[in-house]
Amino acid sequence: MTLESLIQSALSGDKKAIARLITLVENDEEKAREIIRRIYPHTGKAYVVGITGPPGSGKSTLLDKLIKLARDDGHKVGVIAIDPTSPFTGGALLGDRLRMQRHSTDPGVFIRSMATRGSLGGLAKATNDAVKVLDASGYDLIFVETVGVGQIEVDIVKTADTVVLVTVPGLGDEVQAIKAGLMEVADIFAINKADREGTEMVYLELKMALEFERDKWKKLGWEPPIVETTAFTLKGVRPLWEAIKRHRKHMEESGRLRERRAFRAREEVKTIIASTIARKVEERLARGEAKELIEEVVERRLDPYSASQIVMEKLKEDLWR
Amino acid sequence: MVDRSKVRVVIAKPGLDGHDRGAKVVARALKEAGYEVIYTGIRQTPEQIVETVVQEDAAVLGISILSGAHMVLIPKIIKLLEERGIKPNEDIVIFAGGIIPPDDAEELKKMGVAEVFGPGTPLRTVIEFVDRAVENLKRFKA
Numbered sequence: 466m467t468l469e470s471l472i473q474s475a476l477s478g479d480k481k482a483i484a485r486l487i488t489l490v491e492n493d494e495e496k497a498r499e500i501i502r503r504i505y506p507h508t509g510k511a512y513v514v515g516i517t518g519p520p521g522s523g524k525s526t527l528l529d530k531l532i533k534l535a536r537d538d539g540h541k542v543g544v545i546a547i548d549p550t551s552p553f554t555g556g557a558l559l560g561d562r563l564r565m566q567r568h569s570t571d572p573g574v575f576i577r578s579m580a581t582r583g584s585l586g587g588l589a590k591a592t593n594d595a596v597k598v599l600d601a602s603g604y605d606l607i608f609v610e611t612v613g614v615g616q617i618e619v620d621i622v623k624t625a626d627t628v629v630l631v632t633v634p635g636l637g638d639e640v641q642a643i644k645a646g647l648m649e650v651a652d653i654f655a656i657n658k659a660d661r662e663g664t665e666m667v668y669l670e671l672k673m674a675l676e677f678e679r680d681k682w683k684k685l686g687w688e689p690p691i692v693e694t695t696a697f698t699l700k701g702v703r704p705l706w707e708a709i710k711r712h713r714k715h716m717e718e719s720g721r722l723r724e725r726r727a728f729r730a731r732e733e734v735k736t737i738i739a740s741t742i743a744r745k746v747e748e749r750l751a752r753g754e755a756k757e758l759i760e761e762v763v764e765r766r767l768d769p770y771s772a773s774q775i776v777m778e779k780l781k782e783d784l785w786r
Numbered sequence: 787m788v789d790r791s792k793v794r795v796v797i798a799k800p801g802l803d804g805h806d807r808g809a810k811v812v813a814r815a816l817k818e819a820g821y822e823v824i825y826t827g828i829r830q831t832p833e834q835i836v837e838t839v840v841q842e843d844a845a846v847l848g849i850s851i852l853s854g855a856h857m858v859l860i861p862k863i864i865k866l867l868e869e870r871g872i873k874p875n876e877d878i879v880i881f882a883g884g885i886i887p888p889d890d891a892e893e894l895k896k897m898g899v900a901e902v903f904g905p906g907t908p909l910r911t912v913i914e915f916v917d918r919a920v921e922n923l924k925r926f927k928a
Contacts, residue, residue, distance in 0.1 A: 563827035
């Protein structure tokens with residue numbers, strides 16, 4: 466099957482083709498470029514909800530219920546569930562899907578597991594592109610689930626229109642970590658497993674932390690709600706779904722959605738440029754002449770700054786190729 | 787050898803069999819070897835397993851079954867895969883493990899299961915098998 470016919474099949478909703486496109490954007494940078502170029506005009510209809518929080522907070526189980534609620538509202542739902550790649554072996558165990566498996570056979574749901582493959586921000590490098598593939602193929606509500614605890618995992622903001630931060634009672638210090646990193650990032654806070662002891666304490670801690678940002682939220686017109694959920698039942702998750710819908714309405718009506726998407730587009734272009742340059746730099750440095758240059762640096766005949774100037778001169782040619 | 791980190795493996799447990807230790811051990815071993823492994827959990831229908839393989843664009847499917855229902859469930863899975871245009875040994879490597887008598891294993895191999903691993907199979911054997919078997923898939927041959 467040619468790339469073109471694969472793209473056509475995906476655009477008309479064929480799940481096998483959609484899955485193959487996602488694999489290609491994950492594995493092959495050149496094909497990714499071509500694919501995104503082709504499908505981009507068909508994107509823009511999907512609303513993206515990021516679900517992040519520490520491991521064990523019940524994100525996948527929450528998501529299982531959110532999918533049902535979203536389907537009941539008539540959405541076609543895409544899910545990208547991200548788990549970390551082992552830095553030692555390069556492998557990954559992607560187990561989020563397990564909790565949402567009953568939706569696998571729903572024709573209106575597409576669930577894809579992704580490994581971070583070395584990215585540090587909590588998302589896989591190809592997550593944005595995978596979201597675009599699902600968007601172009603007709604999935605109008607896309608959940609991106611990722612592990613997030615602190616300041617490093619804030620990539621989710623670069624992908625999602627609404628960010629939900631999930632936490633659970635009894636985590637102790639981890640709430641501190643959340644406050645340190647993700648308070649500014651979350652649009653909605655969900656205290657999951659709210660039937661457990663300690664819920665009220667978490668609620669108060671979050672409320673206090675939000676107080677510091679009170680002016681900011683007032684200006685933006687949205688005060689992040691703290692929703693208590695129990696992911697066992699639909700009833701226990703409905704308040705979260707309602708909060709997500711309210712936030713979406715706010716984003717659309719206030720014009721903030723457009724701003725956020727503009728920010729995202731800029732970040733995306735920036736990231737692509739940075740990774741292209743990084744790759745070309747690696748290619749340059751792998752060449753014989755570069756090795757000699759490095760020798761000069763080691764032998765103290767040339768300082769690193771001057772060496773890098775020389776490489777950057779050569780890089781100018783590389784960038785235009 | 788194919789880059790393991792680009793090979794996606796689905797480990798599935800069809801039917802009413804809840805004994806998942808073996809499946810989890812194999813899943814973990816494949817992950818430690820560098821593969822990307824998607825574990826479906828227990829009590830999967832053949833339809834759910836096939837949909838998972840499709841959506842995850844898996845190159846390998848490992849089926850774990852200890853309940854004795856393998857001669858019903860595995861052929862059903864293969865049939866559904868073929869209906870989606872996914873051919874064993876061309877598009878996907880299928881292997882099975884658990885409690886499967888040798889005669890049944892032979893039957894299953896004729897249907898497209900590439901290998902059947904009994905209890906006590908060293909994990910290294912499974913990994914080496916997957917390494918070799920994926921090399922014959924269309925997608926990795928180009």
